[in-house]
Structures are given as C-alpha cells and as structure tokens.
Amino acid sequence: MKAIDTVVQKAHRNEKAARTFITICGIGMALVPLLIGAFLFIKGTDTFFTFGHSVTEFLFSGQWKPSDTAEGGGQVGAAMFLTGSLVTCALALLISLPFSMASSIYMTEIATPRRRRLIQPAIELFTGIPSVVYGFVGMTVLIPALRKLFPMPFGFSVLAAGIVLAIMIFPTITTMAADAMAAVPKSWREASYGLGATRWETIAHVVLPAAKSGIFTGIILGLARALGEALAVAMVIGQMKVFPTSLFLPASTLTTAISADMGGAMEGGEYNAALWTMALVLFLLSFLFIFIIHQINAASDLKGGRN
C-alpha cells in the first residue's frame, strides 16, 4: 500500500472518531436539562403519588404544614409561596420597566454614538454582579432606608424584595431592548422623519412597534431571572410564611422557602418532597418562559420581522 493511502485512511478514521465524539457531546449536552427535569419530576411528584396530596391542594391551598416524616399526613398548600414569587416578580417588573425603557430609548435614539459606546457596556457589566452582593447591599442600605421612609415594622418586606429584583433585572431588560431597537433599520427612521414626524413620534410609532418582539424577549428573560433568584430575595424579604398581603410586610417565595428549609428537611420525608415539588414548579416555569420566547420569535419571523 502506498504511503498516501495510509495517510488518507488515517484521516478518515480520525474524522469518524471525531464526528462520533462531537455528536455524543452535543447530544449529551441536550440530555442535561432533560435529566434535571426527570429527576425533579421523580422527586417532585412524590408529594402527589407517595403522600397522596392533590395538585389543586398544592397550588391553591394556603395551609402549609408538611410533616417532616416519611409517614406524611401534613398539609402542603404552597399557594403563599407561589403568590409571593408572582407578586415580587410583578413588582420588580413594574419598578424596573420604566427605567429600562427610558435607558434603552435614550441609548439608541437620543445619545450620541460615543455616549452609547460608554453606557451600554457599563450597563452590561451589571448583569455579572453576584446576586448575594445585591442582597447584601439591599440588607445594609435599602432596608434601613425603607424603615425610615415608610411605616413598616421590620424593613424586610415584599417592597424591598421587589426593589432588589428590579435592580437585578434592569440590565437584562435594558440591553435586550436596546439591541432590539438598534436592529430597526435606519431607513425606517429616516422615512418617518422625512414625513415630518418628531423624534418622539418616530420612537412611539416606528421604532417601538418594530422592536416589540425583542423587547418582550428581554422582559421575559428578566422575569425568568427574577423568578429564579433565591438568595438576594431571601436576604431582604424577611421569610415569613404568610401570604404577601402588604407591600410593607415580610413574605416568602418559592426560592426562599427552598433555600431556607431544604437543608433541614429529612430526606424522603413529606416536607422534603413538598420542597422538591416547588423546585419542579420553578423548572416548569422557566421552561414555559423559553417556550414563550420561541413563540414570540416565531410569530415575528412569520410577519417578516427583523430576522
């Protein structure tokens, strides 16, 4: 056999081996979230199958008294944690959205390119700041300030959690929205100005509608981050196991309940199972968010949007 044949054969063999290895890694990667989902499902459904609670009890009942034993017999209504999570996320979005929109509009439509090059990276830097640092500053600065400003007994409150989360999701929403607005073709703006529109009219009637799907994607990513945040919220919300009835009172969320109680709950007990079910709910919600983002993008592709 000629030398060249050996070389070619070796290359073919390597090619095959590499392709197999790479494909295995690629598919293995796809299996990780499936595996996580499967484990959460197995552990999380114990509440329903082993301990015989109904899904409606878990989702809608406010009676939270799971027993820390393998026999069960407690009550596992997690509605207060669910509402706690939803209320804090909604509050965070409500606080953060006006500032995110103002900042992203300022960066793309009003600021000079030089200023934009300065501000956008600065805002992006904040996505990387550890959540415990946000929580810590919230605890040492925000809580005393809130206690002075409002008539509240502890300072630890739903409002504090909402503010900390709002600061955390601000960079996410702002950068996504700014990218979406920057992707609107310049000729559209010029056409609008050419028709005599003012800058505000151009923003409101041309840029914002065109960048709609990108902005929504940013909002949902921000919501996903707010929903999954555990420690920063746990540090400022006060972790009282009650429904979030007032902005100025402590409450609990899904993540804070898991982080506070998982360490102490007995493996295989009803308490433990109920906490796993809450983790399963978190997993399903973040999956739902990704699904919604896909739907939004698919819809804007169909309409011949920016992609």
Place this chain on the structure above:
Amino acid sequence: MISVEAKKRKDKCMTRIFVAGAAFAVILLIAFVLYVVIDEVGGMTSKMLSFGPQGLGNMFFNTIYLVFLALVASTITGIPAGIFLAEYAKKGRLTHWVRMAVETLASLPSIVVGLFGYLVFIVMTGSQWNLFAGALAVSILTLPLVTSVTEDALRNLPSSYRNGSLGLGASHWQTIWRVLLPACFPRIMTGLIMAAGRGFGEAAALMFTAGMSTDINWTDWDITSSSCPLNPFRPGETLALNIWALRTEALQADAAQQAASSSAILMIMVLSFSLAARYLSYRIDKKMGGNK
C-alpha cells in the same frame, strides 16, 4: 389639528423624561458599585485578608479553585457541544432540541441546579459536601455560555478559512482542529473569562453541594488528606456563600464587616474579569476588522 408647536413641546418633554430615566438608572448603578467597593475596602483589616481561620484567604482560594474545576468541566463538554452545533449538526429536529436545551439550561434558576447537584453528586454518590460536586453544579450553569460562545465564534469566522483548508485536501476534522479552533481561540477564551465571572458569584447552586465549612491546613500537601488545599473532595466555602452564611447565621461579632469585605472582593473579581473579557473581545474585533 394639533399645532407644530405642541408636537415640538411634547417631543422635548418626552426626550427629557428619557434622559432623566436613563441618568437616574446609570447614577444608581454607579453609586452601587462605588458604595460596595469604597466603603468596604476601607473597613478591611489585614487579619481578614489572611489565610487563617478568621480570614477570607481560604475562601478566596476555594472560590478560585472551584471556578477553575468548573471551567475545566464545562470546557471539556461545552466546546465539543459548540462544535457540534456549528459544524456537524444538520438542520432538523435534533439540532432544534439541542439548541432548545442550551437555552433552557441558560435560564434555569441556579437553586434548581443546586438541588439537582445535591441529589446526584452528594446523595446518590453517598459523599459529604465537597468542592468537586460544587464545581460540577457550577459547570452546569456555565455550560450553555461556553457552548454558545464556541458556536458563535466558529460561525463568525470568514468562510475563506474553511475553504482554504478544505481546498488543500484537509478533512473536516483536520480543518476544525488545525485551522478553525486556533482561529477562534481568543473568542472562546473571552467566553471562558465571562463564565468565570459568573462562577465567582454563584452561591445558590453551592449551598447544598460545596458545603459551608472550610478546614484547610496550608502545610498539608498530601492530596488524599481532607485538609489539603488541593483535594477537590473536601468541603469548601466560597466568598459568595460566605456572604449568605454570615448574613443569615451571623455567629461572629464582626460578621457584617466580614460580609462587607467579601462583597467588595467578589465585586472587584467579577468586574475585573468582565472588563478583561470586554477588552479582549475589543482587541479581537479591531484585529479582525483590520484584516478585511
């Protein structure tokens, strides 16, 4: 009909609102960083920075070591996964699923990943809390970032690289290994630095995996001993976890000051890493732009 004057006034008014909103947000963020860094660095004592049981040195070391292990793990699996998506995957259902999986992983709450890590790496292996389990949990969190950076880097290379190599008779794999990967090495490096920044601050995923205690003896270099700094199978508390533990459990008198110092160190680490990544990618863009 609305007059031109009214429209102009409205335009000016809206512009002011946007400028004010942006300015407020940016000033708040800057104040935040300055508060953490300046206020807390001032209160640091040399005792705190030491490597003794009172100091943060051990936790600093744990943080670096854990993130290093996590990056090794997510490099080994993430870069091939990125190559798969960019080079070998055909358009179809399978690729769609892999991509969907990457996105799902990227948005998973870290506490959920922490629970998964606790179940698989601690309960199922029957081991104590250890750094290695923590590193694997963090690697799950950084995996999607490494994968998508690798994929983007490969896709953004000029097609002449690929064509030149294939034209010389190289196989697909030879092209990837000898031409494409070296060409996108700086970009992948940038991604890894970003991933490290994320790893430094991770706490929720480590609560149930890496444990909240550190017992290091700096004279003990026997890797199998549980107090050897380099033994990955020992419990190790990181800086981020330390902040959480101090603020909720607070057994020591100077807990608040310690937590403050930890935040400042952590913030400086994270900011310098992301600035480094940014500078690196700026340099790459400049270089690539010059070649065109």
